[in-house]
Amino acid sequence: MHEAIRWEGADDGALLLLDQTRLPGEEVWLRCTTVEDVWQAIKRLSVRGAPAIGVSAAYGVCLAARDGADAALAACDYLATSRPTAVNLFWALERMRLAILASRPGSQPLDSHLLCEAQAIHTEDAAQCAAIGRHGAEAIAPLLQGRSILTHCNTGALATGGDGTALAVMFALAAAGSDPHVFVDETRPLLQGARLTAWELMQRGVRCTLICDSMAAQVMREGRVGAVIVGADRIAANGDSANKIGTYALAIVANWHKVPFYVAAPATTFDMTLDSGDAIPIEERGAEEITEPFGKRTAPEGVPVYNPAFDVTPAELIAGIITERGVMAPGEVRERLGT
Numbered sequence: 563m564h565e566a567i568r569w570e571g572a573d574d575g576a577l578l579l580l581d582q583t584r585l586p587g588e589e590v591w592l593r594c595t596t597v598e599d600v601w602q603a604i605k606r607l608s609v610r611g612a613p614a615i616g617v618s619a620a621y622g623v624c625l626a627a628r629d630g631a632d633a634a635l636a637a638c639d640y641l642a643t644s645r646p647t648a649v650n651l652f653w654a655l656e657r658m659r660l661a662i663l664a665s666r667p668g669s670q671p672l673d674s675h676l677l678c679e680a681q682a683i684h685t686e687d688a689a690q691c692a693a694i695g696r697h698g699a700e701a702i703a704p705l706l707q708g709r710s711i712l713t714h715c716n717t718g719a720l721a722t723g724g725d726g727t728a729l730a731v732m733f734a735l736a737a738a739g740s741d742p743h744v745f746v747d748e749t750r751p752l753l754q755g756a757r758l759t760a761w762e763l764m765q766r767g768v769r770c771t772l773i774c775d776s777m778a779a780q781v782m783r784e785g786r787v788g789a790v791i792v793g794a795d796r797i798a799a800n801g802d803s804a805n806k807i808g809t810y811a812l813a814i815v816a817n818w819h820k821v822p823f824y825v826a827a828p829a830t831t832f833d834m835t836l837d838s839g840d841a842i843p844i845e846e847r848g849a850e851e852i853t854e855p856f857g858k859r860t861a862p863e864g865v866p867v868y869n870p871a872f873d874v875t876p877a878e879l880i881a882g883i884i885t886e887r888g889v890m891a892p893g894e895v896r897e898r899l900g901t
């Protein structure tokens with residue numbers, strides 16, 4: 563596993579993040595010592611992927627706790643403003659807030675109490691990834707019959723506290739000896755597929771082929787895809803799933819070609835307060851990500867730009883949701899994950 567989040571030292575330590583904006587060219591670790599460092603790292607996507615954002619934010623609260631409980635509570639509010647779509651962020655911050663409120667003077671010092679909580683969130687996420695891999699491999703293996711899996715964005719060890727969500731399924735298939743092949747969508751505009759997923763799969767010896775997002779329909783028409791598996795940033799109670807922009811179009815294309823479309827995510831990605839995906843907040847990012855990708859201008863100065871970072875795939879396009887509790891139909895989410 564290529565871990566991307568580490569805590570260095572004891573209670574007075576620092577958060578180390580493998581800077582995902584520099585991959586695959588350079589492996590540079592950022593050393594975060596303040597809550598502001600963590601906020602910036604999340605905002606600029608040095609750490610990204612829904613579960614990884616939650617884990618990192620939890621450690622960010624530990625950094626603030628050195629200045630006491632009020633500073634730690636303020637850090638929870640502040641980190642919640644970094645990105646709006648991945649519900650794992652808000653879930654982790656709520657868990658840290660409850661841990662702050664439960665901390666009693668005279669018992670374990672606040673900073674070590676909170677570090678234990680953040681480490682528990684991290685470890686639990688790793689265990690959830692492993693279970694998603696196991697359940698997903700069992701469900702997906704019979705669908706492949708020598709065909710490939712297609713995926714979008716990055717859902718591996720870089721995006722989580724463990725082995726990943728959708729990518730964990732591919733790693734589990736590989737570990738079981740079934741030698742999967744993965745078509746990797748490059749994932750416009752920030753190329754999480756080309757830069758991160760292709761890198762992770764190659765590091766782990768999983769066969770993959772990089773395609774542009776717009777080529778997915780063609781490889782499906784050629785009969786080369788047995789299943790699509792993607793991650794999620796927030797899943798509503800009816801199974802509607804928000805994920806990286808382009809996922810919705812991919813789901814439509816998969817359904818047209820009768821290729822089963824799966825979402826893989828831990829329970830921490832479900833937002834049972836939302837009846838449908840219509841209420842999921844969609845992050846809009848800066849125009850320069852499209853007009854000047856990676857510092858090179860590709861569009862005329864002054865052109866109007868719309869840059870939503872996520873879209874919502876309606877539940878009816880999803881064959882199954884792979885969670886640590888097993889694979890469920892979108893219609894089973896309310897019953898299996900509570901109201």
Ligand SMILES: CSC[C@@H](O)[C@@H](O)C(=O)COP(=O)(O)O
Nearest residue numbers: 610611612715717721793794806
């Ligand atoms: C296991 S990560 C699942 C999702 O968070 C992932 O697919 C995704 O859309 C990430 O978007 P990003 O903008 O790179 O944070």
